[in-house]
Amino acid sequence: MKKLLEGSRAIAEAVKLCRPQIVAAYPITPQTHIIENLAQMVADGDLAAEFINAESEFAAASIVLGAVAGGSRAFTATASQGLLLMTEVLYNIAGMRLPVVMVCANRAVSAPINIFSDHQDSMTMRDAGWIQLYVESNQEAVDSIIQAYRIAEVCELPVMVCVDGFFLTHTFEPVEIPEQTQVDDFLPPFHFERTLNPSNPFTLGGGSEPDNYLEIRAQQQAALIDAVNVIQAIGADYAKLTGRAYELVDSYFAEQADTVLVVLGSTMGAVREVIDSLREQGQSVGVLRLRCFRPLPAQALVEYLSAAKRIIVIEKAFSAGAGGIVAAEVRAVLQQVGVLIPIDSYIGGLGGRDLKLTIIEDVFHQSSLAKSTADGVFLDLKQPGTATKQE
Amino acid sequence: MGTVKDKTNATTDADVQEIRFHGRGGQGAVSAAALLALAAYEKGYQAQAFPKFGSERRGAPVEAYVRISNQPIRAHNQVYTPNIVVIQDSTLLKSEPVLQGLKANGLIVLNSAHQPSQPEEIENEYRWICLPASQIAETHLGRPLPNTVLLGALAAVTDWDILPGLAQAIENHLAKKGKRITEKNIEALHRGYESALQQGRADSRKEIAP
Numbered sequence: 001m002k003k004l005l006e007g008s009r010a011i012a013e014a015v016k017l018c019r020p021q022i023v024a025a026y027p028i029t030p031q032t033h034i035i036e037n038l039a040q041m042v043a044d045g046d047l048a049a050e051f052i053n054a055e056s057e058f059a060a061a062s063i064v065l066g067a068v069a070g071g072s073r074a075f076t077a078t079a080s081q082g083l084l085l086m087t088e089v090l091y092n093i094a095g096m097r098l099p100v101v102m103v104c105a106n107r108a109v110s111a112p113i114n115i116f117s118d119h120q121d122s123m124t125m126r127d128a129g130w131i132q133l134y135v136e137s138n139q140e141a142v143d144s145i146i147q148a149y150r151i152a153e154v155c156e157l158p159v160m161v162c163v164d165g166f167f168l169t170h171t172f173e174p175v176e177i178p179e180q181t182q183v184d185d186f187l188p189p190f191h192f193e194r195t196l197n198p199s200n201p202f203t204l205g206g207g208s209e210p211d212n213y214l215e216i217r218a219q220q221q222a223a224l225i226d227a228v229n230v231i232q233a234i235g236a237d238y239a240k241l242t243g244r245a246y247e248l249v250d251s252y253f254a255e256q257a258d259t260v261l262v263v264l265g266s267t268m269g270a271v272r273e274v275i276d277s278l279r280e281q282g283q284s285v286g287v288l289r290l291r292c293f294r295p296l297p298a299q300a301l302v303e304y305l306s307a308a309k310r311i312i313v314i315e316k317a318f319s320a321g322a323g324g325i326v327a328a329e330v331r332a333v334l335q336q337v338g339v340l341i342p343i344d345s346y347i348g349g350l351g352g353r354d355l356k357l358t359i360i361e362d363v364f365h366q367s368s369l370a371k372s373t374a375d376g377v378f379l380d381l382k383q384p385g386t387a388t389k390q391e
Numbered sequence: 392m393g394t395v396k397d398k399t400n401a402t403t404d405a406d407v408q409e410i411r412f413h414g415r416g417g418q419g420a421v422s423a424a425a426l427l428a429l430a431a432y433e434k435g436y437q438a439q440a441f442p443k444f445g446s447e448r449r450g451a452p453v454e455a456y457v458r459i460s461n462q463p464i465r466a467h468n469q470v471y472t473p474n475i476v477v478i479q480d481s482t483l484l485k486s487e488p489v490l491q492g493l494k495a496n497g498l499i500v501l502n503s504a505h506q507p508s509q510p511e512e513i514e515n516e517y518r519w520i521c522l523p524a525s526q527i528a529e530t531h532l533g534r535p536l537p538n539t540v541l542l543g544a545l546a547a548v549t550d551w552d553i554l555p556g557l558a559q560a561i562e563n564h565l566a567k568k569g570k571r572i573t574e575k576n577i578e579a580l581h582r583g584y585e586s587a588l589q590q591g592r593a594d595s596r597k598e599i600a601p
Contacts, residue, residue, distance in 0.1 A: 004432040167467040171441035269465035
């Protein structure tokens with residue numbers, strides 16, 4: 001049954017349905033409501049898990065690393081500086097090929113300090129070896145968390161479900177929470193082949209040498225590339241269970257449009273509105289949302305974008321000193337197959353700045369007129385001296 | 392008491408009704424938005440509620456938004472052109488742009504004890520209703536929390552038929568605070584509803600139906 005729930009509550013319900021045995025976290029806005037809900041469920045006896053209120057995000061990540069290595073299903077969530085503080089452990093989790101699932105409640109990074117949403121935190125972790133799924137709605141957050149456990153456990157790779165802070169975590173919207181029996185049918189009990197066991201001792205993440213480190217890293221890369229197929233197969237299986245289908249990318253008129261916008265996350269809702277309005281005006285425009293950013297779904301990008309005449313990437317993060325991260329990767333993927341389409345790179349929505357429908361529509365009109373392409377242009381930028389002071 | 396100025400040329404968007412709550416930290420704007428969305432959803436509408444979080448300080452200006460529609464709500468943007476603004480503290484009229492973007496013929500629900508005539512900030516193109524929600528709350532709850540009173544007023548001046556849904560949402564929301572507090576808040580809700588009705592607003596209700 002559909003219920004109107006706060007995003008964080010819906011996320012906690014989804015985590016509970018996956019029967020984690022260990023939940024470890026350190027509170028940080030805008031992740032806090034997620035773990036408050038989980039802590040309450042444990043305290044009320046509704047979730048048979050141990051809740052560990054860690055002393056830092058570094059500790060929280062270390063606890064879920066140990067929990068999964070010890071054979072327990074685990075969950076953590078964080079955001080922003082908390083994710084950055086986890087960095088070393090996140091690489092370790094991926095390197096040890098531990099199926100940890102976490103939620104990143106996407107938030108800007110300091111300095112200046114800003115509690116609002118953008119994608120700089122999780123984008124900064126794109127090379128850590130985690131699968132990354134960026135969701136549009138709280139329904140997709142719920143569904144993606146449930147899928148994430150199965151993806152993680154099949155691939156022996158960690159999965160980060162990226163949920164826009166506030167825009168999703170603090171929004172009440174209708175969400176269908178699956179039945180426990182449905183999730184139990186979909187997600188078998190956790191069984192980890194390489195569980196640490198004192199009666200049969202071995203090492204996870206032990207020392208390696210120049211003669212084998214490279215091979216281990218290559219295996220990790222191969223596993224991530226192969227995960228594309230697993231994510232697709234599990235998405236299709238989930239659709240059989242719930243009727244809700246999820247792919248690597250989410251197209252809204254992308255395959256039949258001259259101009260295709262590319263976005264990630266909750267911005268997609270606003271872009272859908274803009275696409276409807278532009279199409280009513282006779283414009284040939286669509287949008288492609290990257291649901292899965294790691295592994296990069298190169299083949300799907302080629303499929304959906306090759307026929308376009310112009311591509312406009314709008315992203316909520318950037319590589320400082322370079323430019324748009326997603327734009328650079330889309331360019332590389334298309335160039336690799338010999339497709340040379342003008343690609344505009346826009347950066348916007350940083351630190352919670354609302355990507356209004358009018359801004360998105362303006363970007364489309366600007367791009368359709370421009371002879372050259374935008375290269376990491378900041379959207380909605382105020383003129384120097386007009387930015388208001390922070391509170 | 393104020394008057395709701397009713398105009399026949401309502402320009403309400405058929406697809407979605409947007410409501411913006413303005414309050415001060417501690418007054419419960421965020422909870423009010425959630426309760427309204429829950430009641431509307433219960434009534435069969437699509438609904439969305441979310442806060443604009445600033446510095447989370449008691450007394451600081453706070454905004455929260457609600458969308459109510461017959462269609463699924465896709466955008467997660469803030470509300471810029473509301474059909475209704477609910478102002479929990481009338482001093483915000485002076486200090487914050489609380490009426491910014493309010494649609495023509497939009498509705499203002501204002502909490503104020505001392506508003507014998509139309510406040511100068513409220514232009515003629517708007518309909519408005521004013522009630523001493525803090526005083527009503529003080530009487531019923533023992534604390535000047537205007538939330539449930541204003542929600543009752545909103546139920547009276549809209550065509551959403553959400554009074555029972557609001558009572559249910561309040562009951563669920565306050566379940567852990569005990570029966571007495573729940574009952575008093577529901578009393579306050581009904582007092583707000585009656586107070587708005589006494590101002591003769593029933594005739595304007597259809598104008599703001601989704």
